[in-house]
Amino acid sequence: MAFASTWMWANPAVAAEAATSAAPEVKQLADSDVNPADLPEADQSIKAKPLDQWTGLWNRQTMLGDIGGLRSWLWRSGVTVGLTETSEVFGNLSGGMERSHAYNGLTTVTVGLDTQRAFGWQGGNFNASVLHIHGQNLSSSSLGTIQTASGIEADPGARLWELWYQQKFLDDKLDVKIGQQSIDQEFMVSQYAGTFINTMFGWPAVPSFDMPSGGPAYPLSGIGVRVRARPTDSLTVLGGIFDGNPAGDSTNADPQLANAHGTTFSTHKGKLFIGELQYAVNQPAAGEIETGGKRGLPGNYKLGFWYNNLRFADQRYDDGGLSLADPASSGNAAQHHGNYSVYAVADQMIWRPSEDSSRTLNVFTRIMGAPGDRNVISFSANAGVTLTAPFEGRDSDTAGLGMGYARVGSHAREFDADQGLPMRSGETYLEATYQYQVAPWWQLQADVQYTLNPGAGILNPKDTTQKINNIWLVGLRTNITF
Template identity: 60%
Template sequence: RFALSMFSISSFSQELRSPENPVRFNLQTLQNASGIEADATTRLWELWYQQTLLGGKMDVKVGQQSLDQEFMVSQHATPFMNATFGWPVLPSVDMPAGGPAYPLSSLGVRVRAKTSDAVTVLAGVFDGNPAPGVGDPQKLNAHGTNFGLGNGALFIGEVQYAINQPSETSADPKPAGLPGTYKLGVWYNNNHLTDQRFDNTGFSLANPASTGIPQSHKGNYSFYAVADQMVWRPSADSPQSVNVFARIMGAPGDRNLVDLGVNAGVTLKAPFKGRDNDVVGLAVGYAKIGSHAQELASDTAATTPGFPSRSAETVIEATYQYQVTPWWMMQADAQYFLRPSGGIPQPDNATTRIGNEFVLGVRTNIVF
């Protein structure tokens, strides 16, 4: 599979910071405009062995894994380009190195059990940091060959409940009801994290008397919920359907830059007659800045008058996937960001907030 994205960017006097990830570094957003952008390198992404047990009711996967392939996944969010509709903004910002998600992965074990026709349980334990060290995680683990097991541990579990799913036997009639999937999950990482406001003596990090050494917290965690639901189709055999999704997750506000992440959207499959594989969609992503990070911005404003406050970043995305041929898809996309990174200042002006940004994109995907 081959995919290519091209973006035209409009923003306020942004300086290009990296030739390898121009969208991410030029926009300075938390919710990256492209979910497939990564450093130009030869990289091992995943390498694992999977074994089926108990007559197919259970399977175990061992090896280098990327969690965004199985955990926190929203089926109806996949058509959108912004990274937050794949691996959400909260774990990508709060987990060490962004967590084991594309383009990184971690060694670990994942167990999946189908306890009934409707219920599936996932659980796993993985290395807690796919790219340990100081700096860009993609540079620290440039080729995906950091097979680490000494960087703390990440534990994750998820329960999935599916309704009105099509039968695995094509001869069976399709369910009359509309299909949907609902998920509840939790993750815990036992690494140490730094406080977003206070130093190790209790002073604000913006205080001139601060030591500059952030307070340390043991462990981090998040709870999350995902819902995918078809809400309309003309008939059980029709390719046309309207689908909605929603995903919400929270984390402690003292040690995390983002303590609440929410995204939701709607897609229409087969929007026009004869275009059975086309998809049009509208979605919104919301990333609330953690309480201590917001307070640090207020503390900074006390010593730097005019320093902008921080609250939340919101992205709105509209997209259209056009199936040119069975092996070739073209996608047009538009995204609008409100308060990038929740309201950070311009790189060259500490008293002027980065303005709202508009992004146009075109992606082509060729499968061979």
């Protein structure tokens, strides 16, 4: 999530912890990401017809296809390479700090290595990914919102994102991942929320504001170990231990500048513990092929927590019990040992006309809370509905309507009153979006967002006589997989 600088202006006690973290839809490479149609018939492990390099442009999974045989040659050697480009233009039609528009772009390069195909070691995968972020952060420069408009908004530049090794055990019932990881790829994830563009549908407001530096989430990541166990086909247990602050020891107020290239491999700034219990209903068993039977509508339910053992500043009181706004205050915020949050996620399909239909109606919700004394945001929630295949012949399109809410913590609100500022409350946004699948490798997405009480009710720093007005925002995004 990208912090709006204006919003942090109203929070001097926590400005040093401001961070930008988002959660773009970036898949890690796996065998399933290789399109068999892009591989030559000579590879007997893949039963597919040969596809000429310069035909089938609109049917292939990637724009460049097999690149003259290069992709299939690399695949047989255990190597998969992914390149995606996300570009978008947004403009606020009214409201915000000022009317403006901006371009954002994200280039992601991912390289994977399957150790079994590479040198016969079963169950192992290496993964490395690099980001190049370009464009302008509209939310911080012109909107002043808590819940930022786009999940790819971040400081421009190139950085290492993830670098890890994963090993599977016990017929894939257990796997361990170790290295630099972005936990927004696996924890707190809502399947259907991924349709939307606003940052909070990816990495929610509670961890974005309450974890040091926004937590090990896009565009940052953290050194750690993640363990996943599947005791049954329906039950998954996910847990991990990560460095407590992905920005390391730097005193730079912007964590992305503190860890400008993603190579600050910090391991001594406290510890972040996170766990999640996942329960799936009406899902096919491992290895089972869907036959169009009478299985019920699928759903996924998750319950999780995180705990960070660093010290966290009180948002109102100093070490002597006085308000930080009191002229007699020491100016040193009272310290709380540790910070935590609990959360729940639900994804459920609620309708489809037939078992083999592409058209489905789906709902999701995600709620989480944290202590109000040491956190800027004490509660956040997302909810929404999506419809796949909304029109005849458009089986790969998706339409969605969603909302998000973030509530400012009690001590932060009281600190506002102590300073004589408007007391912040909460911020709500609505988003309507439509994903149009031009080709398997090319997607266009139109988006409209409306934000009520931007910044939870702070004064507009560009006109301190009034609060930031409600925002109408429109945008267009394109995703291309090369």
